[in-house]
Amino acid sequence: xxxxxxxxxxxxxxxxxxxxxxxxxxxxxxxxxxxxxxxxxxxxxxxxxxxxxxxxxxxxxxxxxxxxxxxxxxxxxxxxxxxxxxxxxxxxxxxxxxxxxxxxxxxxxxxxxxxxxxxxxxxxxxxxxxxxxxxxxxxxxxxxxxxxxxxxxxxxxxxxxxxxxxxxxxxxxxxxxxxxxxxxxxxxxxxxxxxxxxxxxxxxxxxxxxxxxxxxxxxxxxxxxxxxxxxxxxxxxxxxxxxxxxxxxxxxxxxxxxxxxxxxxxxxxxxxxxxxxxxxxxxxxxxxxxxxxxxxxxxxxxxxxxxxxxxxxxxxxxxxxxxxxxxxxxxxxxxxxxxxxxxxxxxxxxxxxxxxxxx
DNA sequence: AAGGTCGTTATCACCCGATA
DNA sequence: TATCGGGTGATAACGACCTT
Numbered sequence: 001x002x003x004x005x006x007x008x009x010x011x012x013x014x015x016x017x018x019x020x021x022x023x024x025x026x027x028x029x030x031x032x033x034x035x036x037x038x039x040x041x042x043x044x045x046x047x048x049x050x051x052x053x054x055x056x057x058x059x060x061x062x063x064x065x066x067x068x069x070x071x072x073x074x075x076x077x078x079x080x081x082x083x084x085x086x087x088x089x090x091x092x093x094x095x096x097x098x099x100x101x102x103x104x105x106x107x108x109x110x111x112x113x114x115x116x117x118x119x120x121x122x123x124x125x126x127x128x129x130x131x132x133x134x135x136x137x138x139x140x141x142x143x144x145x146x147x148x149x150x151x152x153x154x155x156x157x158x159x160x161x162x163x164x165x166x167x168x169x170x171x172x173x174x175x176x177x178x179x180x181x182x183x184x185x186x187x188x189x190x191x192x193x194x195x196x197x198x199x200x201x202x203x204x205x206x207x208x209x210x211x212x213x214x215x216x217x218x219x220x221x222x223x224x225x226x227x228x229x230x231x232x233x234x235x236x237x238x239x240x241x242x243x244x245x246x247x248x249x250x251x252x253x254x255x256x257x258x259x260x261x262x263x264x265x266x267x268x269x270x271x272x273x274x275x276x277x278x279x280x281x282x283x284x285x286x287x288x289x290x291x292x293x294x295x296x297x298x299x300x301x302x303x304x305x306x307x308x309x310x311x312x313x314x315x316x317x318x319x320x321x322x323x324x325x326x327x328x329x330x331x332x333x334x335x336x337x338x339x340x341x342x343x344x345x346x347x348x349x350x351x352x353x354x355x356x357x358x359x
Numbered sequence: 360a361a362g363g364t365c366g367t368t369a370t371c372a373c374c375c376g377a378t379a
Numbered sequence: 380t381a382t383c384g385g386g387t388g389a390t391a392a393c394g395a396c397c398t399t
Contacts, residue, residue: 080399084360099360129399173364183363183398200364200397207395267394275368275393338366 002043003156006102007036008086008095023101024108030101037093042082049075050158106130113151113159120147126170128182133168141190163189166227171201171345186343188224196224202339210259211332215246216339223343236347240357243340247358250329250336260327261318263300266293278303278315285317303331333358 005021010031013019021030049072056068087099106129113132114124122134136143144161152159168187170180184200202208203216219239226232249255264279270293273280282301283293293299301315305328316325337354344354 081360083399087360103361131399181364181398204398205396264395273394277367277394279395 002039002046004101004105005030005036005039006086006098006105007038008093008098010034010036011095011098011101023104025104026101028097028101038082038086038098042079045075045079045082049079053160109155109157112155116151116154117147120150122147125168126180126182133165163191163195165197166190166194167229167232169343169346171342184342186220188226194224196220201342207262207264208339209262209332209335211246211250211255212335212339214259215242215336216343218242219340219343233347236344236349239340239344240354243336243354244358246336247333250332253326253329255327255332257302257318257321257325257327260302260332261300262303263298266295266297266299268295269293281315282317285320289320303328 004023011023012028013031013034015034016032017029019029019032021032022028023030052068052072052075056065056072059065059068083099083102086094086102087096088094110127110130110132114127117132117134118124122136122139125133125135127133134144134147141161141164144164148159148161151157165187166189168185170182171184173181181200186196186198186201189195189197198204198220201216203213203220208216219242222235222238222242223232226235262278266279266283270280270283270287272295278301279299283299286293286299300318302318302321302325304314304316305326314328334351334355337351337358340354341349341351
């Protein structure tokens with residue numbers, strides 16, 4: 001968007017239909033007379049972000065480092081939204097053609113970056129949008145930095161090396177167990193702290209109850225000590241012990257309600273729900289109590305024992321829970337099992353086998 | 360914004376045994 | 380032989396949330 005002058009008024013502009021600046025694949029013309037308002041605006045944000053990144057890099061004080069990191073991260077999300085907004089039809093400066101053009105450039109750049117990496121002996125494990133995961137036997141951080149510099153120079157784009165993983169697990173798709181998916185993975189970096197990076201799974205979701213989050217966090221803490229896949233496999237029994245521990249705690253009925261709360265964002269008014277989903281049931285309880293619940297609002301609930309088959313009794317807002325409220329241990333155990341399976345699926349464990357080990 | 364995953368609920372077909 | 384109900388499994392629709 002920046003360097004290519006991609007903006008609502010510059011892509012397919014009327015003033016220079018024969019501009020030499022073209023969009024790859026699509027051959028749209030890009031204005032050669034004016035700089036677009038989008039790149040002009042983004043420049044401010046990009047400059048500021050790279051300043052904070054640099055400041056963080058040069059800073060020793062941990063608190064300040066965190067502060068700079070938070071600022072560059074806030075700017076990152078403003079920039080991500082700017083890209084999204086370019087394709088939003090109601091946006092003042094939006095235009096779908098400019099959005100499509102941005103995607104076309106991004107494909108070309110990613111392709112080119114992959115080609116450069118491969119030409120230098122790196123193997124592409126996975127790539128998405130503006131990121132690549134590469135391997136090369138015995139490659140050092142310096143090798144990756146060097147590759148970065150080459151690509152940066154070639155594409156004339158800022159590019160940074162995030163780190164080297166000791167190991168990384170890409171989870172397979174549940175709908176197509178053959179295919180690993182791009183938005184669910186976890187791994188540890190080779191730094192001193194063995195920093196974990198986790199995307200997409202339970203601990204990253206805000207609707208995961210605390211009990212499951214704690215359990216999965218503990219499991220990840222166990223696995224992060226592995227240096228390679230052999231050590232990883234050797235740690236799996238400890239992970240299974242953690243699962244058993246949490247499951248029996250749940251079954252003993254002693255887990256406090258606070259750890260069992262599930263919170264969801266309502267996407268519609270409670271009466272618009274066609275399915276008797278727990279969040280709709282919980283919302284109805286709140287309305288019955290004289291509360292008001294709107295789309296966009298958060299609603300919390302606890303999964304309760306359902307002695308009848310009335311859907312109403314399967315969920316209860318924690319606000320209405322009392323000492324007699326009994327949670328449904330088995331449904332929470334199911335959540336634990338599924339979160340465990342999310343970690344161990346590539347190693348031959350699934351919900352069925354894990355459930356069996358808990359009997 | 361776009362492109363996904365995934366879990367839950369609803370629905371329906373089907374099987375099977377019980378019942379009349 | 381017809382009917383009913385429970386259980387099971389497949390499928391569609393729904394709904395939430397995640398990734399960049």
